[in-house]
Amino acid sequence: MLRSQRARPGRIAVVASLVAIVAAGATYAILSRPETEPPTEPGVLLCRYNQFSQSTEQREQGFLQTMQNEFPHINVLASVQYLGTTRETSVRRARQLFETFGDSVRGIFCVCEPNGDGMLQVLVETDRAGKIPFVSCDANAAMIAALKDGKMAGIVLQDxxxxxxxxxxxxxxxxxxxxxxxxxxTGQHLATSDNMESDRIRPLLYPxxxxxxxxxxxxxxxxxxxxxxxxxxxxxxxxxxxxxxxxxxxxxxxxxxxxxxxxxxxxxxxxxxxxxxxxxxxxxxxxxxxxxxxxxxxxxxxxxxxxxxxxxxxxxxxxxxxxxxxxxxxxxTNNYEVGAIAARRLAEALDQSPGRDPATSHSDTEVVGK
CATH class of the missing domain: 3.40.50.2300 (Response regulator)
Structure with missing residues (x-):
């Protein structure tokens, strides 16, 4: 059993290495540490999609490495949480994340449309939409409406x-x-409430x-x-x-x-x-x-x-x-760059959001070999 407890500057590299072990073919279960006490520092969530999906794995890597290299003061509360392949699993697991982290969540990145759609539903039903900066990838009608209404900070779009x-x-x-x-x-582009009606972005929101x-x-x-x-x-x-x-x-x-x-x-x-x-x-x-x-x-x-x-x-x-x-x-798409764009947009939105507490990043994870 390997365990990372409140790792500091090298935390993201450790998590990335453990995920790489999984991707290489070993059979492991990646689990969140059971939360016996509330998190002591606020931070952001990276919500993953599904193991062995190379496109989303690259987005996750781009997000984590950009956070580590460019925004080391922003906590990453959780970085190995998989929301699954459907909107339904995403809703269920997003609710579980808020049960665990509660008001310590200050920002969220979801790596694909079903995860973003499910997370958006949970943010709306818990009255957190628009209060927590939220960035996702790809778009549907509900997410476009949320972007327009200020309930999402950005959507990274493919073509x-x-x-x-x-x-x-x-x-x-x-x-x-x-x-x-x-x-x-094939390109990647950031949509925000400011540019969503532009000639370049609108066709990508409504392909x-x-x-x-x-x-x-x-x-x-x-x-x-x-x-x-x-x-x-x-x-x-x-x-x-x-x-x-x-x-x-x-x-x-x-x-x-x-x-x-x-x-x-x-x-x-x-x-x-x-x-x-x-x-x-x-x-x-x-x-x-x-x-x-x-x-x-x-x-x-x-x-x-x-x-x-x-x-x-x-x-x-x-x-x-x-x-x-x-x-x-x-x-x-350049999927690594998708994750990097999302990290930069989320950091920008956090600077405009109340309650951001800069501190060294940390995450508690447990990897159990089978």
Missing amino acids: PVKMGRETVETMLAHLRGEEVTPRVQ DRFGGETVEPTDPKFTIAVVTKGLTHEFWQSVRAGAEKAARDAGDVAIRFEAPTLEQDLAGQIELFRRLIAERVSGICISPIDSEKLVPLVIKAKAKGIPTVVFDSGLNDEALYDGESAKVSYVA
Whole structure:
């Protein structure tokens, strides 16, 4: 058993190392220290999403390292709290966090839309919305309204339409024998109440959604499968809008948009990938639920002449494929920078919020090996 008790300047590095152990494949349970006494210092919460989701892990890393390097006076009360993959789990676990930390919470960062949506509900129902600076990633209607009303300090936005379009365009270029870049960045932007109606930010708050019209050419030259983590979040409908636009512009491409029945169903996504290999589609574009467990299938697809473009969330394939990448390209936001932007915005909001007590960061965590 390893235990970190009120660690001071090196605390974030210790937590990051322990999380890295988990990401490397060891079986561990990361637990909050049972709170037998209330926290003695106020601070901020980092609310994580789900283990082995590379995109959100990078946001978490960017947030923690930016807090450590640029704002060491701001406490991080908790940094290994997972809210889960749905709004419902996020609501339940956010309530538990407030039962533990109560009025010591002075700021919050959630790394994705379902977590932010759930946290917002809890802030509203406990009359804390607008009183505690709150930053999240991606947006839905409730979060946009909260931003406008001053109940959120900021939303870090991706460009899902651009991501979907450039993912399919990258795959098409590869299939046509063109050289493609191994990393395509689709951008990240901070929305606040001051800039949310600007020409740059408004289209990202209200991106196009898939309208139900699938591209079905009579005699397609290529069939490209686009596999997401799920279909329930609005983000994926915007990704699909971009993917369908790329196919429509190309004219000779059929899009197969696929996802597990349940959000974050790893077994379901693996089975989908296997079926697509067996059907010998022209190419597979995937947002992997797990950065490790999809690697063997990407390697298998490559061996059968079916290329893979990874988007949204990365794949740790280089170390397992003779030091080279099994994928064609990775199309995504700079997720580390998403976390860094959130940290800076939260620190800025804290300076404008009453009750901030600067002190050395600390967090109490327990890691139990199994």
